[in-house]
Amino acid sequence: MKRIKDKISLFYENPVISWHEHIWYEDKDLTKISKRSYEHFENMKILGFDRIVISRPVVYERHCPPENFIAANELVKGFVSEFKEKTYAAAFVNPGFVRESVEEIERRVCDDGFVAAKLMHQYFVDDPVTFPIVEKCIELDIPIILHQGHSVDEETLTCQPRLSDGAHIANLARRYPEATLVMAHIGGGGDWQWSIKAIADCPNVFADIGGSVYDRNLMEEAYRYIGADRLLFGTDGMYSSCVGKMVGAKIPEEDKKKILSGAAFERFLEGKGK
Numbered sequence: 092m093k094r095i096k097d098k099i100s101l102f103y104e105n106p107v108i109s110w111h112e113h114i115w116y117e118d119k120d121l122t123k124i125s126k127r128s129y130e131h132f133e134n135m136k137i138l139g140f141d142r143i144v145i146s147r148p149v150v151y152e153r154h155c156p157p158e159n160f161i162a163a164n165e166l167v168k169g170f171v172s173e174f175k176e177k178t179y180a181a182a183f184v185n186p187g188f189v190r191e192s193v194e195e196i197e198r199r200v201c202d203d204g205f206v207a208a209k210l211m212h213q214y215f216v217d218d219p220v221t222f223p224i225v226e227k228c229i230e231l232d233i234p235i236i237l238h239q240g241h242s243v244d245e246e247t248l249t250c251q252p253r254l255s256d257g258a259h260i261a262n263l264a265r266r267y268p269e270a271t272l273v274m275a276h277i278g279g280g281g282d283w284q285w286s287i288k289a290i291a292d293c294p295n296v297f298a299d300i301g302g303s304v305y306d307r308n309l310m311e312e313a314y315r316y317i318g319a320d321r322l323l324f325g326t327d328g329m330y331s332s333c334v335g336k337m338v339g340a341k342i343p344e345e346d347k348k349k350i351l352s353g354a355a356f357e358r359f360l361e362g363k364g365k
Contacts, residue, residue, distance in 0.1 A: 099338055102139035106352040108360070110207075111236065111275055111301040111325025112143040114170050119151055121162035124170060132177065134330045142360075144325075145171060146181035146209040146236070154213060157191035160184050164195065168203050179360060181207035181236055186214050186221040193227045200231050206359050207273075211238045212251040217262035225267050234271040234297070234359060240280030241289075247281070256280075257289030264293035271295055271359075276327045277313060278302030278336065284312060291316045297355065299325030305332045310340035319346035320355050 114128035131143060147163040149155040164182050171180040182199040184192035199205035208228050214220050216237050228235050241256035242248060260274050274290055277283045279302020290296040298313060300322060313322060319342070326333040337347055353360075 099139060099334060101338060101344075101347060102334065102351070105348045107138075107140045107142075107324065108351070108353040108356075109140055109143045109301075109325050110273065110323045110353060110356070111299045111327045112145050113328065114145055114147050114167060116147065116163070116166060121149070121159060121166055124166060128170065132174070135177065138330060138334055142177055142179060144179045144181055144207060144236075146183050146207075148183045148209060148211045148238070150211065154187060155185045157185070157188045157195070160192075161195060164199055164205075168199070168205075179207075180205040181209045183209040183211065184224065186210065186218070186224050189220065189223050193223055196224065196227050196233075197231065200233055205233075207233050208235045209238075210235060212254045215253050215259050216255040217259045217266070218253075221263070222266075225263065225270050229267065229270050232359075234273050234356065236273045236275050236299075238275050239286060241283075241285045242281035244281070257286030260286075260296055261289050261293050264290070264296045268295055272297065273323065274298040276300075276302035276325070278304040278306075278309060278332070279327055279329070283309060287313050287316045294321070297321045297323055299323040299327075300336055300350070301325035301327035301329060301333055303329040303332050305336050310336050311342060314340070314342045314346070319343075319349045322350045323353050323356065324351045 115125035117123040117125050145167055147167050149159050149163050160183050167180045171178045182196050182205045184195050186192055196208050237260055239255045260272060264272055272295060274296055277298050278300055
């Protein structure tokens, strides 16, 4: 344990918030939390994380109905309530059900202390169906974490025909410059360089470094295009690769600390999720 701490002292000596984590359910049963979900806390202890932001998208069905995304968020609520000192929550919705999604986000933020919204691949993020969701998040002053990937892989596109990439996110950002958008898992969505370049001139788009991909220069290129102020730490469950990305990144130490602490997003967490 001491050898691990020595190698990742950056994590132990500074605040660390991961903005991209999930819990899991058992066999498509949205009322039962998988034991795997509790592994987060062992990983956090070993690696020096302070808090994580949790969501639970429903990914086994393309058109997730309201009763299922509401159940998924209720699962998250229960989990976060049990571990208040370690977790925050993000609300997953399907924009195709506009009224239910808007109501769900408002309820989760105002009543349950959720700190963000989460969209998956039910619709491209710049589809007009998402606009009421974005407008509600602007009103509530919360960020939106956007699943994305720039892929040409036939299997991926068959499973996710409405998979957004950096260009879709940039379109949304330009329409709503007052929105706060997070391009999720740049290390887990195909051609990360393409997507980073697509959002480079959109100051209201941030990116988390999550995902298993740790290509050479991933961190350095992301830092060069959008800077530390627009990068967030997150793993999307890929703890070791993302810790390695931060430790090995050839960027200034002070900027690593800024990314790990989520300095740009501190205001979204103040007084929430407690």
